Every structure is written in C-alpha cells, then in structure tokens.
Amino acid sequence: MKRVILIKYGELTTKKGNRNFFINTLYKNIKNKLKKLDVIISKDRSRMYIEFHDSDLDEIKNKLDCIFGIHMYHIAYIVDTNIDSIKNLLIELVQKLEFSTFKVETKRSDKSFSIHSQEMNRILGGVVLKNKDNVTVDVHHPELFIKVEIRESHSYIYFNAYQGAGGYPLGSQPKGMLMLSGGIDSPVSGYLAMKRGVPIDCVYFEAIPHTSLDARNKVIELSKKLAKYSDEIHLHVVNFTKIQEEIYKNCHPSYCITIMRRMMYRIMEKLAIKYHGLVIINGESIGQVASQTLTSMNVINEVTSMPVIRPVACFDKLEIIDLAKKIDTYDISILPYEDCCTVFVPKHPVINPSLEQAKKEESKFDFSSMIDDAVDNVNTIVVCEEENTFKDLL
C-alpha cells in the first residue's frame, strides 16, 4: 500500500492571479527543506504531493511543520481512480483499524468521475459496514473520519489531518531586517513576519565590553530557532559600543534611550539598503516601556522613511510569551545576559520625548561617521537550524 503526503494550501487559494507564484514559491521551499531526503514532490493547482520512504516520515513531518504556506497535510493512501480499486483499498485499510463509529466524506475533484460525492459516501459507507464487524455510521461525532479524494490521475484515502504552519510561503515578499535582541518580543516578531512570507536578515546591536559574548551567543541561539522556518539566516552583528558611550557622555540621561534608538534606526535603514531589505521589523509593543509609547515611537521613527513593521505592537506580553513558548525561543530569551539596552538604561527615561529636544541632544556630538563605521564594519554570521552549523562570514 503506497502512501503520499497530501498538502493543502489554504490561504494561498485566495490569491487569484498570483496563485501560481505562491504555489511555485511553496514548492521551491518544500523542495529545499527536504533536499537531503529521497522524496518526489509534485504539484497541481490545489494540492502538492510528496512520495516518501516510510522511515523518513517523522523527519519529513518535523520539517513540514515549519514551512509557511502549508495549511494542512494528510498522510494518504494512493489508489487508481476507479471504484473497484477504491473499494478494495478501503476494505483492506479499515480491517486494520480499531473503531466503532465512522463517517465517509468524499471530495470529487475529477468531475469526469461518474459517481457523485454523496453517492460515493453511500457506497463506501456500505462497503465498510459490510466488511467490518460491529461498526455504525455517526455523521456528527465519528471515531473514524474516512476522507476520500477523487482526482484525475489518482485517488486518495486518509484518516488524519495535520495542521500546517499556515501563512504565506517564505519569499513571497521581499526581505525585511529584524532587530533581534535577546529579549522575548523580537524573535516572536521575526516569526510572525516570516509567517507572512517575509524572509529576514537579523541585526543585533552589541556593546562589548559592556555586553558579553554570552549575550551574543544567546542571539545566535535565537536565530537558529528562527532558521527552522527558513533555509539559513544572516545575523549581522553591529558594534554599537562607541555610539553608545558617546550618547551617555553627551546627552541628558532621560533622553539616552530615545537617542540610542534613533541611532539604531539610522543604522537599520543603512543596513537594509546594503542587504536589500525593504522594511525594518522589531519587537516593539505599544506602551511596554518608555521608548514604546506612541509619542516615543514617533520621535524615534522620525529618522527613517523606511516602513517599520511591529508584529507584536498590539499584543499583550502574555500573548507574546505564549507564542515564544510555541516557537521554542522563550527559554533562551529568559537567560539573564545583559543587552546593550539594559546595560545603559537610565533611571528615568523620558516617556513623552519631544522631537525638538531629541534633535538638540543629538547635536551635542558628531555621530554620522560613527554610524557609517558601524555599518561598514558589521560582522555577519550565517546561522543554520542544525546544531553548530553557523560560521563567520567576514
């Protein structure tokens, strides 16, 4: 009995003119994720099919669970599209299964198949009743849901449904630049952006010796978790020490965070241009801290005309934590290493900064060459999902 994985696209099917582009992007991503396995992948407008070896099934499922654009998938038995073959396979299958109630649901995609869906349900239901002892039909709460799909080349019988990662295939949008700190919010933001099809480069600002290599390693570990949803991820590490020291030497303490974040945004914009990203993505959440009031966001955002996407802007912290646990970043994020934001945090950061004052504070030192230096000397690390597979690029 041959099995295939049957993939349903879900939200992609709403993409009328672009449907092929989305399906082809998903196809490419699946092929790439499964490249080390001996599989045959094919596609049509409504389904993708993966032929596999039984021994690889768990590994394939783990990988499919991290591919955006898959709405649902099934492990299906494949059979020729003719009524006798379908009946025979069904008899063979139900004899091996334990259940007392069932329901058959047929989807007839091949309209040239002469038996309509309702009629198929009736016929196949009869076949099960006749060949399996002590079972009855329950259309409302069946123990066994028997799904039958009639398609032109083949038909499929399955009893299971696995939830896919949802969203749009990665690469169906241009690249975004994620500001990745060691906190809880930014990895979740990266995950949510990727789920909308946005491939990401990550950017981490560090201030060695004020921050440690442990803090950097934490961000690398977080990047690895995100790389599960991608092929590999480029993590750009920005040396932020000099800029940060200058800020704290020259600016009024209450404005240091505002100015620091304006500098980060300036660098982000330049890095986006350098690495062909179209948007900045971060983990800001409205009202979470002083720099994330709407007034602060306005003053900080003023330095760039590039769109800033804040996927968790309107989430409660607890909602963010739930997602962080789901994507397995939470335990890494709560490790206690100091971040460049926390090291320098002033006692009373301004909650409602004024743009005029921010500009005045910035005029106290010459930062433009330091920004260019930070961009020119960025250290890029290529991070892959597997253990110990990242390497320095530069």
Ligand code: ATP
């Ligand atoms: P937490 O989960 O504790 O709130 P956080 O990472 O969200 O941590 P914030 O101070 O709230 O930290 O910063 C808001 C956002 O700014 C972060 O989500 C992240 O996108 C970005 N950011 C902050 N610090 C850094 C950093 N050192 N490197 C890169 N991005 C940073």
Ligand code: MG
């Ligand atoms: Mg935060």
